Amino acid sequence: MVLKMEKDEKFVELLWRDKHMKTDPSRKDSPYDSNLRFTAVEIIGNSPTNEDGVITPSEENWKNRLIWGDNKQIMSSLLKQGWAGKIDLIYIDPPFFTGADFSFTTRLYSDGQKSKNSIIGQKAYSDSWDGGISSYLMYMHDRLKLMKDLLRHNGSIYIHLDWRVVHYVKIMCDEIFGYDNFVNEIIWKKTNSPKSQSNGFGSQHDTLLVYSKSGNFRFKAPYREFDHNSLKPYCYDDGDGNGPYRLIEIEAQGVQRTPNRKQFEFRGRTAPYLYNINTLKEWDSLGLIYKTANGRYCRKQYLKEMKGIPVSDIWVDKQVSPIQSAEKVGYDTQKPEGLLRRIIETSTNEGDVVADFFSGSGTTLSVAEKLGRKWIGSDLSIHAINTVKKRLLGIHDSRNLNAKKYGKQVRPFEILKTESCETEFWKEKPAEYISFMTKLYNSRQLTGYNYIQASRENRAIFFGPVNAPVSMDMIKNFVSECVYWKFSGGDILGWTWDQETRESAKQFAQQKGVDLRLIQIPDVNAIKSALAGSDSCSNLMGIPDQIVEKSLGRVVKFRELPYVQISSILDGREITLKLEDFQFPLTGEESQLLGNIDDSRQLIDYWSVDWDYNGRIFHNQWQSCRTKKELKLELTAKHTYEDRSEHTIMVNVVDVTGNEINRMIRTAV
Numbered sequence: 019m020v021l022k023m024e025k026d027e028k029f030v031e032l033l034w035r036d037k038h039m040k041t042d043p044s045r046k047d048s049p050y051d052s053n054l055r056f057t058a059v060e061i062i063g064n065s066p067t068n069e070d071g072v073i074t075p076s077e078e079n080w081k082n083r084l085i086w087g088d089n090k091q092i093m094s095s096l097l098k099q100g101w102a103g104k105i106d107l108i109y110i111d112p113p114f115f116t117g118a119d120f121s122f123t124t125r126l127y128s129d130g131q132k133s134k135n136s137i138i139g140q141k142a143y144s145d146s147w148d149g150g151i152s153s154y155l156m157y158m159h160d161r162l163k164l165m166k167d168l169l170r171h172n173g174s175i176y177i178h179l180d181w182r183v184v185h186y187v188k189i190m191c192d193e194i195f196g197y198d199n200f201v202n203e204i205i206w207k208k209t210n211s212p213k214s215q216s217n218g219f220g221s222q223h224d225t226l227l228v229y230s231k232s233g234n235f236r237f238k239a240p241y242r243e244f245d246h247n248s249l250k251p252y253c254y255d256d257g258d259g260n261g262p263y264r265l266i267e268i269e270a271q272g273v274q275r276t277p278n279r280k281q282f283e284f285r286g287r288t289a290p291y292l293y294n295i296n297t298l299k300e301w302d303s304l305g306l307i308y309k310t311a312n313g314r315y316c317r318k319q320y321l322k323e324m325k326g327i328p329v330s331d332i333w334v335d336k337q338v339s340p341i342q343s344a345e346k347v348g349y350d351t352q353k354p355e356g357l358l359r360r361i362i363e364t365s366t367n368e369g370d371v372v373a374d375f376f377s378g379s380g381t382t383l384s385v386a387e388k389l390g391r392k393w394i395g396s397d398l399s400i401h402a403i404n405t406v407k408k409r410l411l412g413i414h415d416s417r418n419l420n421a422k423k424y425g426k427q428v429r430p431f432e433i434l435k436t437e438s439c440e441t442e443f444w445k446e447k448p449a450e451y452i453s454f455m456t457k458l459y460n461s462r463q464l465t466g467y468n469y470i471q472a473s474r475e476n477r478a479i480f481f482g483p484v485n486a487p488v489s490m491d492m493i494k495n496f497v498s499e500c501v502y503w504k505f506s507g508g509d510i511l512g513w514t515w516d517q518e519t520r521e522s523a524k525q526f527a528q529q530k531g532v533d534l535r536l537i538q539i540p541d542v543n544a545i546k547s548a549l550a551g552s553d554s555c556s557n558l559m560g561i562p563d564q565i566v567e568k569s570l571g572r573v574v575k576f577r578e579l580p581y582v583q584i585s586s587i588l589d590g591r592e593i594t595l596k597l598e599d600f601q602f603p604l605t606g607e608e609s610q611l612l613g614n615i616d617d618s619r620q621l622i623d624y625w626s627v628d629w630d631y632n633g634r635i636f637h638n639q640w641q642s643c644r645t646k647k648e649l650k651l652e653l654t655a656k657h658t659y660e661d662r663s664e665h666t667i668m669v670n671v672v673d674v675t676g677n678e679i680n681r682m683i684r685t686a687v
């Protein structure tokens with residue numbers, strides 16, 4: 019690491035490998051300058067939505083938004099869609115360069131018992147950096163620059179880090195936001211019981227760097243509650259009903275007592291006063307001046323006038339205390355709501371826009387919701403997106419910031435995902451698509467066949483068309499080719515599947531004597547999320563082959579399609595749906611872990627229903643999800659239609675590993 023001092027003596031710059039590497043804007047696959055459209059995947063509440071994939075800050079009905087994808091692409095696209103200078107506060111809690119993987123855990127219901135085996139842990143995101151600190155700094159640099167452009171002229175950004183990289187990022191931020199726009203370095207006590215270290219001191223704090231976009235930024239000084247020690251100075255009481263007070267100096271003391279400070283006379287004493295004579299006289303007339311035993315004057319400050327103790331840059335008080343278990347939602351690295359409350363209340367007004375582009379479990383979004391702020395959140399991990407969704411849907415049941423139940427339902431919000439530049443690229447370059455998938459699936463590419471594209475452990479493999487359903491014709495042709503070339507097993511990997519196709523495919527293969535597996539290709543965001551903690555997560559095409567094969571291929575999970583059976587009974591205008599069965603093939607490790615689950619439907623984490631699916635966007639109108647308090651899932655859903663006509667119902671089921679499956683049901687009421 020080098021600090022470069024140029025001719026300008028004020029110029030200091032942090033350099034790292036590739037910092038000044040130029041990104042070639044003509045590269046088709048370069049997401050550096052992304053302007054991707056957003057696809058709404060789910061609406062919660064009755065918020066209308068733009069179907070053109072563009073979201074603008076000036077739209078009439080504001081919608082809170084949770085976006086699934088890489089935040090570099092998301093922020094770059096937001097800037098292109100008119101969001102420059104539109105966000106009042108950004109809080110980020112990015113990976114800290116810890117070199118570790120972080121998980122989220124779900125507790126499962128098993129015959130009413132919370133048994134030992136019923137906790138499942140999943141990797142939520144990774145914070146390991148193959149390219150070392152240079153790649154981490156590059157990743158942060160790109161993103162912080164975009165955040166600066168998104169901030170409003172009087173906005174602020176809080177960057178939450180720890181000892182590992184905060185000092186590097188401070189220098190980087192001085193360059194991005196301007197040294198003069200640095201506001202504070204906040205020391206936050208994150209734990210009451212630091213781990214003891216044999217070499218050095220245990221770490222007990224995180225650091226938050228605060229920058230403003232300009233010198234004129236929103237700041238409402240926060241106060242903390244009085245504690246025993248801070249009440250001690252309020253030991254005076256005149257018994258006049260005004261209550262206890264303390265004495266504050268009105269004469270310059272110590273370093274303030276410079277030789278050229280002007281002295282003047284007040285009530286017979288000449289001294290270097292800190293206030294002008296008119297102010298002193300006014301206080302005197304109000305009975306606020308106190309004469310000490312040695313003849314000095316002080317001002318009385320009554321406890322009843324004080325809002326609390328002004329908060330300094332060391333945050334150790336109870337309002338921002340380390341996360342309590344009652345608040346935990348099972349996501350590693352979750353921060354306490356009290357911390358976000360202080361930040362949001364200090365730096366925004368009601369109605370302002372708050373963003374967290376590394377949302378995790380959604381602490382910022384939950385607090386922004388409770389404080390009546392508008393919000394935008396994003397995360398690359400589907401587990402984070404599902405956790406935030408569940409947390410917001412259950413917000414009425416969570417504690418309010420004053421420790422009582424919040425009691426209000428979440429305002430309408432939308433879940434979106436970014437279009438993927440990779441899939442567009444692969445559609446145009448099928449050979450590159452097959453080559454990438456072959457490596458990702460740890461298989462061997464084959465040539466000379468019509469449908470068989472690769473093989474793995476003697477099974478033939480076919481990769482379905484990018485972002486399109488695998489058709490029955492493709493399945494038949496592949497199976498016939500397997501028979502001809504004497505492959506007894508075959509895997510078809512697909513992006514999307516029609517309900518009917520997947521039901522008849524297995525039957526067809528069975529008749530032909532082929533052991534067929536239908537496998538879901540994970541969403542591009544899910545593939546990238548295995549790389550979160552690497553600056554290459556923005557661009558799959560830029561990853562070297564050996565990383566795809568060795569690192570990525572090992573962590574990206576390909577699963578057989580789950581099976582869900584839902585029955586529907588119509589009684590007049592009332593329809594009842596019942597989740598009859600749910601099966602998904604578990605890995606060996608998972609089946610051991612989940613061995614004592616007696617009803618596989620309890621492997622569902624969440625299911626929701628759109629009673630009038632419009633064929634495009636899922637409108638979440640009913641849901642049942644596993645929560646910390648209620649581990650058991652409701653298995654029936656009821657709805658009464660107002661009119662007698664045909665309706666299309668869409669059911670969305672998400673299992674505990676984060677995979678989802680949809681079922682469409684048509685009904686004539």
Ligand SMILES: C[S@@+](CC[C@H](N)C(=O)[O-])C[C@H]1O[C@@H](n2cnc3c(N)ncnc32)[C@H](O)[C@@H]1O
Nearest residue numbers: 088089111143352353376378379381397398399
């Ligand atoms: C430390 S956690 C945030 C925790 C959060 N403050 C909370 O209270 O739950 C960091 C999050 O950043 C996400 N992340 C990492 N790289 C990302 C990227 N490039 N785009 C979007 N999210 C990313 C991870 O998936 C993870 O959920």
